[in-house]
Amino acid sequence: MATNGENQNQVSRHQEVGHKSLLQSDALYQYILETSVYPGEPECLKELRDLTAKHPWNIMTTSADEGQFLNLLIKLINAKNTMEIGVYTGYSLLATALALPHDGKILAMDINRENYELGLPVIQKAGVAHKIDFREGPALPFLDQMIEDGKYHGSFDFIFVDADKDNYLNYHKRIIELVKVGGVIGYDNTLWNGSVVAPPDAPLRKYVRYYRDFVLELNNALAVDPRIEICQLPVGDGITLCRRIS
Numbered sequence: 001m002a003t004n005g006e007n008q009n010q011v012s013r014h015q016e017v018g019h020k021s022l023l024q025s026d027a028l029y030q031y032i033l034e035t036s037v038y039p040g041e042p043e044c045l046k047e048l049r050d051l052t053a054k055h056p057w058n059i060m061t062t063s064a065d066e067g068q069f070l071n072l073l074i075k076l077i078n079a080k081n082t083m084e085i086g087v088y089t090g091y092s093l094l095a096t097a098l099a100l101p102h103d104g105k106i107l108a109m110d111i112n113r114e115n116y117e118l119g120l121p122v123i124q125k126a127g128v129a130h131k132i133d134f135r136e137g138p139a140l141p142f143l144d145q146m147i148e149d150g151k152y153h154g155s156f157d158f159i160f161v162d163a164d165k166d167n168y169l170n171y172h173k174r175i176i177e178l179v180k181v182g183g184v185i186g187y188d189n190t191l192w193n194g195s196v197v198a199p200p201d202a203p204l205r206k207y208v209r210y211y212r213d214f215v216l217e218l219n220n221a222l223a224v225d226p227r228i229e230i231c232q233l234p235v236g237d238g239i240t241l242c243r244r245i246s
């Protein structure tokens with residue numbers, strides 16, 4: 001078992017490295033990318049990844065291995081009607097859109113349209129833009145409206161949440177009603193740069209420290225929620241899959 005000092009070193013090391021992988025060895029992560037991810041990464045996703053790399057907020061993008069995971073997951077569960085909260089330039093959105101059938105749908109929400117429009121030409125060129133219904137604005141009021149409408153209850157096969165971590169529990173309260181029984185919700189960043197095990201005096205970036213308690217609260221709440229069964233995977237920055245069972 002790692003000591004607090006070791007955990008602290010790990011947290012600092014990952015801050016220095018600047019990627020979000022939680023693997024102990026950067027060489028191992030590179031091995032996964034080069035052996036199992038990049039060779040099969042569709043050209044359009046690579047193009048979007050390269051384009052996003054030049055953007056000042058590129059730390060926010062979904063990693064290629066997580067994009068590959070989402071793409072496979074959507075095919076495995078035969079998802080057709082999906083939702084994404086937190087689009088940025090659209091890497092996870094495109095990975096999802098590519099996996100969906102021709103008549104599949106993604107309701108995508110983000111407060112920032114500009115970043116979405118940066119990636120949009122790549123999505124259009126890939127021939128999957130027709131699957132996307134982008135809504136600009138904070139997700140909570142959209143979700144409240146959908147709950148109020150009543151017609152969206154239990155209608156989503158898959159929902160991916162990758163936005164403001166301090167609202168994840170608020171999202172959960174709503175989307176648990178919108179995902180169908182047997183459907184899946186994926187919460188991103190649930191290991192939050194490894195900070196979930198950082199000692200109180202760890203040198204965390206300000207935003208990492210701020211959101212950490214919300215992520216811890218979410219993880220504790222998901223673990224005891226009787227309406228779902230979960231699996232927390234150390235892919236990317238940690239993704240918790242929740243299958244609605246009631």
Ligand SMILES: C[S@@+](CC[C@H](N)C(=O)[O-])C[C@H]1O[C@@H](n2cnc3c(N)ncnc32)[C@H](O)[C@@H]1O
Pocket residue numbers: 060061062085086087088089090091092093109110111112115137138139140162163164167
């Ligand atoms: C980590 S990024 C999403 C990364 C994206 N999934 C990708 O593959 O690149 C988080 C996004 O959440 C958006 N966001 C933040 N607060 C939000 C809110 N209240 N409602 C909707 N989107 C929000 C931000 O604008 C940002 O684009």
